[in-house]
Amino acid sequence: MSASPPPDVVIADTGVTGPPASERRPSWHESPLRISIRRFCRHRLALASLITLVLLAVMAIFAPLLAPDPPNAVNISLYQQAPSAAHWLGTDQAGRDVLSRLIFGARVSLTVAVTSAISAGLIGLILGLLGGFLGGWVDSVVMRLTEIILSFPALVVIILIVAIIGPSVTAIVVVIALTQWPTACRIVRQATRSLKEMDFITAARATGCSNLRIMTRHILSGVMPPLTVVLTLLSAEAILLEAALSFLGLGVNVPESSWGGMMQAAQSLTTLSTLPWLWLPPGIIIAVAVLAINFVGDGLRDALDTRQQT
Amino acid sequence: MVAFIARRLAIAVPVLLGILLIAFFFVHLLPGSPIQMMINPNQLSGPDSTKYLASLKSELGLDKPLPVQWFDWMVQVFRGNLGYSYQENVPVTTLISQRVGATVTLSLTALLLALVIAVPVGVVAAFKQRSWFDYVSVGLSMVAISIPVFFLGLMAIYFFSLHLGWFPPGGRNTLGVEDSLSDTISHLALPGCVLASVLIGPYVRYVRQSMLEVLHMDYIRTAIAKGVPRMRIVFKHALRNALIPLTTVLAIQIPALLAGTLVIETVFAWPGLGQMVYQAINDRDYPVILAVVMLSAALVVVFNLIADIVAAVLDPRIRI
Numbered sequence: 155m156s157a158s159p160p161p162d163v164v165i166a167d168t169g170v171t172g173p174p175a176s177e178r179r180p181s182w183h184e185s186p187l188r189i190s191i192r193r194f195c196r197h198r199l200a201l202a203s204l205i206t207l208v209l210l211a212v213m214a215i216f217a218p219l220l221a222p223d224p225p226n227a228v229n230i231s232l233y234q235q236a237p238s239a240a241h242w243l244g245t246d247q248a249g250r251d252v253l254s255r256l257i258f259g260a261r262v263s264l265t266v267a268v269t270s271a272i273s274a275g276l277i278g279l280i281l282g283l284l285g286g287f288l289g290g291w292v293d294s295v296v297m298r299l300t301e302i303i304l305s306f307p308a309l310v311v312i313i314l315i316v317a318i319i320g321p322s323v324t325a326i327v328v329v330i331a332l333t334q335w336p337t338a339c340r341i342v343r344q345a346t347r348s349l350k351e352m353d354f355i356t357a358a359r360a361t362g363c364s365n366l367r368i369m370t371r372h373i374l375s376g377v378m379p380p381l382t383v384v385l386t387l388l389s390a391e392a393i394l395l396e397a398a399l400s401f402l403g404l405g406v407n408v409p410e411s412s413w414g415g416m417m418q419a420a421q422s423l424t425t426l427s428t429l430p431w432l433w434l435p436p437g438i439i440i441a442v443a444v445l446a447i448n449f450v451g452d453g454l455r456d457a458l459d460t461r462q463q464t
Numbered sequence: 465m466v467a468f469i470a471r472r473l474a475i476a477v478p479v480l481l482g483i484l485l486i487a488f489f490f491v492h493l494l495p496g497s498p499i500q501m502m503i504n505p506n507q508l509s510g511p512d513s514t515k516y517l518a519s520l521k522s523e524l525g526l527d528k529p530l531p532v533q534w535f536d537w538m539v540q541v542f543r544g545n546l547g548y549s550y551q552e553n554v555p556v557t558t559l560i561s562q563r564v565g566a567t568v569t570l571s572l573t574a575l576l577l578a579l580v581i582a583v584p585v586g587v588v589a590a591f592k593q594r595s596w597f598d599y600v601s602v603g604l605s606m607v608a609i610s611i612p613v614f615f616l617g618l619m620a621i622y623f624f625s626l627h628l629g630w631f632p633p634g635g636r637n638t639l640g641v642e643d644s645l646s647d648t649i650s651h652l653a654l655p656g657c658v659l660a661s662v663l664i665g666p667y668v669r670y671v672r673q674s675m676l677e678v679l680h681m682d683y684i685r686t687a688i689a690k691g692v693p694r695m696r697i698v699f700k701h702a703l704r705n706a707l708i709p710l711t712t713v714l715a716i717q718i719p720a721l722l723a724g725t726l727v728i729e730t731v732f733a734w735p736g737l738g739q740m741v742y743q744a745i746n747d748r749d750y751p752v753i754l755a756v757v758m759l760s761a762a763l764v765v766v767f768n769l770i771a772d773i774v775a776a777v778l779d780p781r782i783r784i
Binding site for chain 1: 475478479482483606607611612615618622626627634716719720726727731742756760764768
């Protein structure tokens with residue numbers, strides 16, 4: 155298969171130049187990737203959500219250019235100001251510009267979302283492939299391990315480990331990955347088990363492929379679609395966990411800004427009632443980001459034709 | 465049936481032991497000695513300080529190797545002793561029993577509220593698939609899943625308590641007022657509803673999905689062909705089978721419910737286990753955290769077991 159072009163570029167192409175997706179007939183020479191992209195584009199909400207996410211990512215990448223003020227610039231004379239022309243979202247208790255902190259906070263949330271989802275996905279992929287393909291005691295061990303980890307309320311365990319290794323972006327990513335991989339693992343295992351019964355695997359075995367080659371080459375490509383869907387859902391979960399962690403005061407180091415951390419001040423009832431511009435914007439942006447990721451996940455599920463696995 | 469239960473038990477026991485092992489090691493890896501937290505710093509500078517520390521250490525069993533500590537601790541656990549709080553010098557079970565009522569009240573309220581709302585909504589959404597009701601309820605449940613639970617809590621306090629003044633912003637009772645049902649309910653309303661919203665989203669999606677699957681089965685078509693009234697098909701024929709997977713889902717969602725409780729109790733100053741854990745983590749009160757982590761994980765295993773057995777009783781196909 156040729157190298158796949160970046161999805162957003164292709165989406166722009168099909169969306170703008172081609173005839174409406176519903177009127178085009180699927181043709182036999184259309185690659186699975188193109189079929190998926192076409193199906194995804196038909197899902198309006200998912201497409202809008204993808205655009206939202208791209209905008210958020212752009213905001214995070216170009217934060218220093220977009221933010222009106224440095225996010226950590228303390229200015230006591232300007233403390234707790236309501237939103238105004240100079241400070242669109244007001245200032246916090248240290249006189250820092252809320253909008254700038256919101257823009258920089260996107261870096262933390264999105265980094266955590268992407269890296270922890272990929273790490274969790276990798277652990278889940280490896281263990282799920284091994285368990286599903288090899289079966290027997292390996293499978294039993296992997297399954298018991300997922301059950302053990304799924305039994306813990308993830309947030310409590312995450313709080314515990316973050317207290318051990320100290321709050322930092324790395325710690326949060328590691329901890330989220332360590333508690334969230336079972337979801338990915340179960341999906342990969344299930345897909346692997348159904349794939350390995352198929353004829354092309356028998357054919358591969360007949361031509362002398364080793365277990366390792368069958369797993370990494372033949373099964374891996376079949377496992378990717380459901381794994382992609384799970385990865386999006388995992389990254390949504392990661393944003394929520396990071397936000398909750400920061401809200402409880404175990405997030406990234408002060409003074410670095412993160413969306414959850416910005417809401418921590420609202421634990422005091424006075425702040426909550428008199429300074430709504432401190433906690434409303436970060437809360438709304440977290441909800442928007444997570445909602446967008448979830449809709450993209452839904453769109454991907456339809457586009458990649460993977461049935462929801464419970 | 466007996467074989468099925470035995471097989472499930474054989475799976476549950478190693479899982480439970482694994483949980484105990486992981487919980488124990490996690491908590492002992494925490495930074496800061498628990499001893500430092502419970503003695504007066506002035507005593508550390510005195511001449512007897514090392515001896516005093518050593519005696520405290522052996523009294524708490526902290527000088528033994530970790531595997532021995534784990535084994536000792538498990539023996540105690542099975543005798544019903546979950547250790548003593550380093551901070552308060554009372555048995556952890558006492559602390560938990562003081563708090564567990566508040567948490568159970570809150571989570572049961574939320575669970576019941578979620579079920580009462582989610583089951584009818586999910587059923588109607590599936591029955592009227594692709595109607596505006598379906599789209600709105602699926603969309604709203606997605607929104608409910610995506611909003612951070614503490615943000616929802618803050619908004620609830622901001623609007624319903626601080627601005628409208630309908631409900632108190634936190635706590636379980638009004639101080640200095642005699643306990644009354646209406647007082648409890650008004651304190652329970654906001655945290656209960658917010659916590660319920662965490663569960664409603666997934667429940668609506670599961671009920672709808674499961675209902676859709678059942679509605680497409682042959683026996684439903686047969687019932688329609690026989691001329692059974694629609695409502696009777698939905699409630700008598702379909703709903704019974706559609707709700708079987710919900711027993712499993714209820715058990716699966718318990719960790720989410722407990723985690724949600726932790727955050728919600730902190731936001732609403734609800735004096736339950738979640739608030740206690742939050743406090744204990746700040747105080748490095750190992751036995752307390754350990755007990756709660758272990759109890760909640762054990763609860764999940766037990767509920768999974770019960771859910772599996774209930775599902776097997778309701779649906780004989782699962783037993784195979």
